[in-house]
Amino acid sequence: MARRSQGTKLHLAVLCLVVSCHAIGLSDLMERASQRSDQLPHSLVHADSHFPPMGRVMMPRPSMCHTSSLQTPKDKEQALRVSENELISLARSLLLAWNDPLLLLSSEAPTLPHPSNGDISSKIRELQDYSKSLGDGLDILVNKMGPSSQYISSIPFKGGDLGNDKTSRLINFHFLMSCFRRDSHKIDSFLKVLRCRATKMRPETC
Amino acid sequence: MMWRDVGVTLILSLILPVVAQGARHTPPGKPKLTSCRSPDKETFTCWWEAGSDGGRPTTYSLFYHKENSETVYECPDYHTAGANSCFFNKNETSIWVNYNITVVATNALGNNFSDPVDVDVVYIVQPHTPENVTVGVLEDEDGPFLRVSWEPPRKADTRSGWITLIYELRVKLEEAEEWEEHRAGQQKMFNNFSLHSGGVYMVQVRCKPDHGFWSEWSTASYVKVPDYIPRERSMWILIAVFSAFIFLILTWIITLNRSSVKHCLLPPVPGPKIKGFDQQLLKKGKPEEVFNSLVVQSFPPRSTDYEDLLVEYLEVYVNEKQELMPEGKDLRDVGCLESKSQSDNDSGRGSCDSHTLLMEKCGGVESKDESSYEEPELLQGQAGSWERLERGDSQVVDTPDSSDARVKTWPLVFSPSIHGSSDNHHYGTLEMPKQHSTSEITYSVPDHLFPTSTSFPHHHHPEYRDSLGEYSEYRHSRSPSTGVLYHWEAQHHPQAHSNFNIRNLERQKEATGFGLPPSRSMEYVEVQKVNQNQLVLKPLSSHGRGPSQVQFGRAVVDYSKVNGVNNDNVLLLQRQREMAEAGQYCDYREKEGAEAERYPTQQQGKTTKDGPVATQLQESTCLTTSGYVDTVPTMPTF
Numbered sequence: 001m002a003r004r005s006q007g008t009k010l011h012l013a014v015l016c017l018v019v020s021c022h023a024i025g026l027s028d029l030m031e032r033a034s035q036r037s038d039q040l041p042h043s044l045v046h047a048d049s050h051f052p053p054m055g056r057v058m059m060p061r062p063s064m065c066h067t068s069s070l071q072t073p074k075d076k077e078q079a080l081r082v083s084e085n086e087l088i089s090l091a092r093s094l095l096l097a098w099n100d101p102l103l104l105l106s107s108e109a110p111t112l113p114h115p116s117n118g119d120i121s122s123k124i125r126e127l128q129d130y131s132k133s134l135g136d137g138l139d140i141l142v143n144k145m146g147p148s149s150q151y152i153s154s155i156p157f158k159g160g161d162l163g164n165d166k167t168s169r170l171i172n173f174h175f176l177m178s179c180f181r182r183d184s185h186k187i188d189s190f191l192k193v194l195r196c197r198a199t200k201m202r203p204e205t206c
Numbered sequence: 207m208m209w210r211d212v213g214v215t216l217i218l219s220l221i222l223p224v225v226a227q228g229a230r231h232t233p234p235g236k237p238k239l240t241s242c243r244s245p246d247k248e249t250f251t252c253w254w255e256a257g258s259d260g261g262r263p264t265t266y267s268l269f270y271h272k273e274n275s276e277t278v279y280e281c282p283d284y285h286t287a288g289a290n291s292c293f294f295n296k297n298e299t300s301i302w303v304n305y306n307i308t309v310v311a312t313n314a315l316g317n318n319f320s321d322p323v324d325v326d327v328v329y330i331v332q333p334h335t336p337e338n339v340t341v342g343v344l345e346d347e348d349g350p351f352l353r354v355s356w357e358p359p360r361k362a363d364t365r366s367g368w369i370t371l372i373y374e375l376r377v378k379l380e381e382a383e384e385w386e387e388h389r390a391g392q393q394k395m396f397n398n399f400s401l402h403s404g405g406v407y408m409v410q411v412r413c414k415p416d417h418g419f420w421s422e423w424s425t426a427s428y429v430k431v432p433d434y435i436p437r438e439r440s441m442w443i444l445i446a447v448f449s450a451f452i453f454l455i456l457t458w459i460i461t462l463n464r465s466s467v468k469h470c471l472l473p474p475v476p477g478p479k480i481k482g483f484d485q486q487l488l489k490k491g492k493p494e495e496v497f498n499s500l501v502v503q504s505f506p507p508r509s510t511d512y513e514d515l516l517v518e519y520l521e522v523y524v525n526e527k528q529e530l531m532p533e534g535k536d537l538r539d540v541g542c543l544e545s546k547s548q549s550d551n552d553s554g555r556g557s558c559d560s561h562t563l564l565m566e567k568c569g570g571v572e573s574k575d576e577s578s579y580e581e582p583e584l585l586q587g588q589a590g591s592w593e594r595l596e597r598g599d600s601q602v603v604d605t606p607d608s609s610d611a612r613v614k615t616w617p618l619v620f621s622p623s624i625h626g627s628s629d630n631h632h633y634g635t636l637e638m639p640k641q642h643s644t645s646e647i648t649y650s651v652p653d654h655l656f657p658t659s660t661s662f663p664h665h666h667h668p669e670y671r672d673s674l675g676e677y678s679e680y681r682h683s684r685s686p687s688t689g690v691l692y693h694w695e696a697q698h699h700p701q702a703h704s705n706f707n708i709r710n711l712e713r714q715k716e717a718t719g720f721g722l723p724p725s726r727s728m729e730y731v732e733v734q735k736v737n738q739n740q741l742v743l744k745p746l747s748s749h750g751r752g753p754s755q756v757q758f759g760r761a762v763v764d765y766s767k768v769n770g771v772n773n774d775n776v777l778l779l780q781r782q783r784e785m786a787e788a789g790q791y792c793d794y795r796e797k798e799g800a801e802a803e804r805y806p807t808q809q810q811g812k813t814t815k816d817g818p819v820a821t822q823l824q825e826s827t828c829l830t831t832s833g834y835v836d837t838v839p840t841m842p843t844f
Contacts, residue, residue: 034370038416061304063274074300076248076368182302185328185417189368192416196367 029141030195036134037091037191040127040184065179066157067097072186079189084198085149087190092138094183095131097155101176102128104159112173113166127180134187145198232260233316237309239323243332246361247369247415248296250327251287254309254320262313268292273304273324301327331418333371334359336394336411341429343401350431352377352398356411359421371413374420380406380428403433 072090073079082090106128109121142149162172235257244250256266268281281292292307305327309320336356344353354375362369370392376385377398390396390411401407407430410423460467 061273068274072302074303075296076301076363076366077296079301079368080366182326182328186302188416189328192370193367196365 029137029144030191030198033134033137033141034188034191034195036130036137037184037188040130040134040188064175065182066101066159067094067155067179067183070094070097070153070155079193082190084194085145085151087194088138088142088145088149089151089153091187091190091194092135092142093153093155094187095135095138096152097157098131098180098183100157101159101180102131104157104161105173105176108162108169108173113170231262231313231315232258234258234260234262234264234311234313234318236318237266237311237320239307239309239320242307242323242325242330243419244299244327244330245332245334245359246363247301247327247331248363249294249299250325250330251291251293252281252307252325253287253291256290257311257318259311260313260315262315264311264313266290267310267312268307269310270305270307272300273306299327303327329417331369331415333362333369333413333415333418333421335421335424336373336413337424339409339411339424339427341407341409341427343429343431344397348399350401350403352401352407352409352429352431353395354398354409354411354427355395356424357394358413362413362415370416372416373411373413375409375411376423377407377409380408385410401431403431406430 070090070093072094073082079087102124106121106124109117109124111117112120114120159172159176162169162176237254237256239252239254242250242252252268254266254268256264268284269278270281271278279298281294282298283293283295284291286293303326305325306322307325308322311318311320337359339354339356341352341354343350345351354377356373356375358364358371362371364371372392373390373394373396374387375390375396376387378385379402386398388396388398406428408426408428410426412421412423414420
């Protein structure tokens, strides 16, 4: 229930903002956002472990992730050069880009021809919750940060379904999961960089 | 044959290696990428292991291409990371990009490709061990503790937030086997408490990025914890507190049992117990009254054994018409059916004296002849005697109604309570007057009935037997303050005719052995005196028992001196033990005449009353040591 409590914390932060209460500072919000984003990849790793190693022959290439069109920093220097507004924008865009695919995944998971599709579908639901709470928190954050940070790139998801036959369904499912795992890592890294930088926190804690 | 095989084998073994010389050279075996690691998420290194080299010098090369390009690059640095490794520096490292890496082993005969591996640097981060691990023993009020501090590995850039590390440390005593692990989160310092003083501790730290692998444990740091006295001091403090606690509990227990402890240690000195001695009265400062109360007590007691068993009985003659249902009283210990003089050989006839007396004293009031006198006879072991007693007597004691003319009507109040009795005879059967559905016979007892001339039986019966529960008797019981409670019990025979005979047994002079005639038509009534001058006789309920017998130890007729009324309905009669001591008579008789006339009028109203009946008592200043029934000055009126 930690994620829910964090979500509620973020909602409380919203309330505080409404009443002009600055009790929850940006740093706290960032801290919580980063904590929330930290949970995404972990869940994905667990979900990914259910899948047996696929033959790479049929595996789509990661560059075929639908979010690959979004330009993100590729290394540390680039990432550190990105502005805070852009960082938050990137994070939010990525997060938003995965709402629809997660819906697809959650709908496909129960019928997945996999022995542990029950676990997988519960994991997918968990991921959805994480994403939702993180997205809400980031919305609050951008309200605090200013209007220039509220730009979001829209990344459409065109994948209709996972395929017709069993194998392609499994493969496509796995592929989507791996794409999401990477993107959750990105979100997490961006937010953590943002946290240390934007709030001018004590360096020893970063 | 065997020799031939050996020879062939030898030849073959010699030839084959030569032949195989040329066959050993093969293309290299397949290399294998073992791992790729990035210590800082900026660079990474990949290691492989070589397959068989095929007998020739084999070179290994690593090729990779990134996910979204087909350009194949070769490893830029084979040496930095050691043998069979490839180091990718910052410029060549991209994050969130899949590297497809392949190692190729090449020798003169050919090459061999390893299986490609997809690597994303983000997933392979394993930092170096934390650095500058320092361990120290500090002390605060709770005792010594270990403080461990460290720094992140140099290469990991945690300051910019690019890498977020969490730490973990483990501690153990040097000689211990199990490590004690602690998560330290993102902090770089840790306090470990609960140390063993005098021990040497080992500490190690490691770290992990938020998504990655744990680093190796740092080299162990040793620290010695000095011996600390406060540790022992605390033990003494604990002991002291515990002892104080126990002491408090003991004190509390002793305080609770204060009296018993005092009793045990300082046994109380027994004080004198004088019956009838009213300390309160003495405190009030009226010695006369105190002594009066002392005097009126029957002292010295005739019989020390049965001091409390003062039973007197009167023969009560009751009208047959009177529906008397005596309450079922067990006969008290008779103690003292003293009786009668020898003229009392018959049960009821001895009452003639009283009868006569009544008539004499009351100035002509005739005792009813038809009153049947019954002696409260105590027969010895004669079961059927009761019946005879009953039947024998045809006289019926006058009911109050009918005995108007009699002077000798006693409003008797039965007292349910017996005071001063040390026995536990069936007092329970004594019922409150109000409990009786039967009528009581109330007789007003003129004082003169208990006069000096009359002798009331004072009974001392040391040989009272417990089996005499069925006797109706009246008994003395002492009330310490007011004297004697006079109880007259009349036993009602099952035949339900109650003939009561109140007899004044006044044979005190002739104290002889009281031998009751075997058959007496007597019944016993319960006599309760309300006040000095009034006695309430209540018939006893039928027990259905045969008469028990009481052996009278002495045939002494005692007077009963009425001391007063105790409570509501208790006639307190004093029992005079020593008839010899009967001395002065007070001016009793003189009053009686005046009182006698009162009674008839009063008795009417009292006959059917269940409750106590009382009349005003006249004060009498007479104090005697005799067994006379005296009026007691302090008589409550009802």
